[in-house]
Amino acid sequence: MFMDNSVQKVEVDSASTSEEICKEIATKRELKDVFGFSLFITLFDKVMSLGSDSDHVMDAISQCEQYAKEKGQSERNAPWRLFFRKEIFTPWHNPAEDAVATNLIYHQVIRGLKFGEYRCNVELDVASLIATQYYVDHGAEMKPEVLHTRIGEYMPTYLVKKGQGNLSVWEKQIKDAFPKLLCVRNKLAPIKAQEFIVKYAKNTWPILFSKFYEAIQTGGPDLPTKNMIIAINWTGIFMIDDQEQILLELTFSDVSLVSFERLPYSPLHKFSLTTVRNEEYTFLSPDAESMCTLIQYLLDGLKKRSLYVVALQDYKHETNAPSFLSFRKGDLITLKNGLNGEALMSATWGYGECNTAVGDFPTEHVYILPAITEPPADILVAFKKEGVVGAKKPTAPVLTTMQRMKLYTLAHYADEHFRMGKKLAANKPSVITAARRASREELWKYTNEPIYQPHLQKLLSNEELSKEACSAFTAILKYMGDLPAPKAKFSNEYTDQIFAEALKHDMLKDEIYVQIMRQLTFNRLLLSEEKGWELMYLATGLFIPSASLMTELQKFLTSRTHPVVEPCLKRLQRSQKVGPRKYPPYSVEVEAIQHRSMEIYHKIYFPDDTDEAFEVDSVTRASDLCKTISSRLELGSTDGFSLFVMISDKVFSIPENYFFYDFLHELIDWMRKSKPNWNSAAPIQAQYQVFFMKKLWINAIPGKDHNADQIFHFHQVPSRLPQVHQAPRVETGGADFARSL
Known part of the structure; x- marks a missing residue:
C-alpha cells in the first residue's frame, strides 16, 4: 500500500x-x-x-x-x-x-x-x-x-x-x-504546492523522519551505560533514552570518523563515533553495520556538496604571492569559482576565500567539512586545538609496505644521476628530527611544488636547458592539476610546453621521463595520477630515453598494474625502431588519450566525393598511410600518390617521410601564428581536410589500373582544390598539380 x-x-x-x-x-x-x-x-x-x-x-x-x-x-x-x-x-x-x-x-x-x-x-x-x-x-x-x-x-x-x-x-x-x-x-502548478509541504515536513519534523536503531552505550563522555535508541536523520545523530529524552545530539560536522566491528559469536556488534573534539562514543547493536553505512553515506554526500573547508595547520606560500591564500590553523575557507568538496577530493590545489582574502591553497592542509551551510564557531574552535581527530585528513587508500616494495622507483638511479636535494626543514625540533637532520628531500617522489633546478646532475652546467627543464616540470604540474593554472586554450597547450624543447635537445629527454616517473611515484591523488599516465603514454610515442634510463623506465612500468602500462611498453618499442618525432603530440592525440582511446581514426577524402576513416598512430608516416590506403582501395600501385591537406584557402602536400601528426601539428601551429584571427575554436578536425590524390603521373596508363581510373583519373579535377602552397619548412614537390587534367 x-x-x-x-x-x-x-x-x-x-x-x-x-x-x-x-x-x-x-x-x-x-x-x-x-x-x-x-x-x-x-x-x-x-x-x-x-x-x-x-x-x-x-x-x-x-x-x-x-x-x-x-x-x-x-x-x-x-x-x-x-x-x-x-x-x-x-x-x-x-x-x-x-x-x-x-x-x-x-x-x-x-x-x-x-x-x-x-x-x-x-x-x-x-x-x-x-x-x-x-x-x-x-x-x-x-x-x-x-x-x-x-x-x-x-x-x-x-x-x-x-x-x-x-x-x-x-x-x-x-x-x-x-x-x-x-x-x-503566483498561480503555480499543484506539484509546486506539494513541494512546499514536503519542505515544511522535512524542516519541522526531522526526528519523525529518522531511522531508529536499538543500541547499548558502552563508552563515551557524559553518557550513562544503558539501553538507548540512536536516531539518525538529515540534521544529525541523536541518542534517546527509554523516556524519549534526547541525551546527546551530534551534527554531521561534529563527526570525524564512524566505524563498526563484527564481534565473534555475538548478535551484537561494535559501533563507534569519533568527533572532531577527539571524543569517542561506542555502542553495541545488531544494526552496527547499517548505522555505519548510513552515516558514512550522509557524510560523503555532504562533503561532496560542501563549500566549506577548515585549515589543519598554518600556511603561507614561500613566494608570498597575493594569488595564494595565507591562513592559520582552524580558519574557515569558503570555496569559490564553482568548486565544491567533490572536486577538492581529487585536486592538489583549491581556490577559496579566507579572512576576506581570495586565492589558491594546497588541499593537503585543509579538512572538508560535511556541511552545506556555514558551520558554527564551536566546530572551528575544535580544530584550533592540538590532537584533534578531525585534523586527520582523509586521503586515498594508503599503500601497504608490501605493495610499496613491489613498485619500482628511481631511488637507486637518483643516487647516481640526480642533483642533491635541498635539506628538509623541521617546524619543531625533536628527538626524531634531530636524528634526521642530515636527510634531504627525495627528488624521485611525488610533489606538488615547482622545481628551481633540474633533477639530473648533467643538466646543471647548462643554464638554458636547466631553465627549460624547470619550465617543463611546471607545465607537468599544471597539466596534472597539481598547480593552479588557467584552463588550456587548446588541448595541447601544456603538452607543447612539456615536450617541445626535449624534442630539440637530447639531454632533456631523460629529464622529462624522470619528471613524469617522479609524479607517478606514490601519488595519492587519483585524478593527478591518471593525468600523469596520460603524459607517460604521450611521451613513449615521441622519443625514448638514454640506454641507462630505458632500463629504469621498463622496470618502472612493468612493476605497475595501470591499464596504460602495456600500451606504453609497445609504443616504446615502436619509437625505438622508427626514431623520434619532430613535434609534440598533435591535439587529436592528446584528446584521444584523455578519453582513454588507444586508437585514432582519421578521415581521408578522395576525388570522387567519397571518404573513409583510417587508423593513424603516433609513429605513422605519410608513406605508411598511403600504403594502407592503397591496400584497402586495392590499387595496383602507389606510385605518384600522395596526401594533401586543405586548410582555409590553401593546400599543402605532406612529404612521404614525414610523421603524419608532426605535419599537422606544424601546419596548425603555423596557421595560428600567421593568421591570429583564424578560427581555432572549432573542433580541430573540422578545420582541415586530408586528401589522397595523384601527385605525379608516372607510367599512368589508362586501363592498366581500373580502381585508380575510377577514383582518380576521371574525378581529380582542378575545381576540387585551390593552388598548392608550401607550409613552412615543408617541400611540396608538385606545386602545379592543381592545373593537371
Missing part, C-alpha cells in the same frame, strides 16, 4: 528482501529519488520498519502471524499490511528533482497530519497546510461551500475532537491563510 491509498502487487518468494521490493517498486513507479523510502509492516497498533536493505519480508510476516497467534487470532488471518513510505531525508533533498517521490511524500504528510502522526505547534501552520492541500485539490479559487463540505476530511482528528465538531473558526483561518500562499499568489 502507498500513502496515497493506491495498491501495487509485488511477487515475492521466501528469500525476497526489502531492498529487492523497494527497487521493483521504484522501477514500476518510475521513482528516481529512491533514498529514504522504506517498507513498513503494520499489525493492530504495531508498526515496524523493514528499511530498504537486506531484511527478509517473509520473516516480518512470520513475526506478525506469531504475534496474532499470541493475541488469540488465527495466524492465517493475521491482518498485517505492507506500506511503502518515506523514512528519512538527505540533508540535500530537493523535492523538485522527482515529482513522483514528492507526490508520495505529500500524501504521507497530509495523511499523517490528519491522524495525528505529525502535529504542528502553531495553529496558523495547520491552517496554511490545509489551505495548501485545498489548492492542490481545487486550484487557485477558494470556494467556501467546497471548503465547508470537505473540511472534515482535511482537519486533524485530534483538533476536531478538541473543538467538539465546531469547525467554523478553522474555516475562517483557512480562508484567511489561502490568499497569502505563494502558490496562490
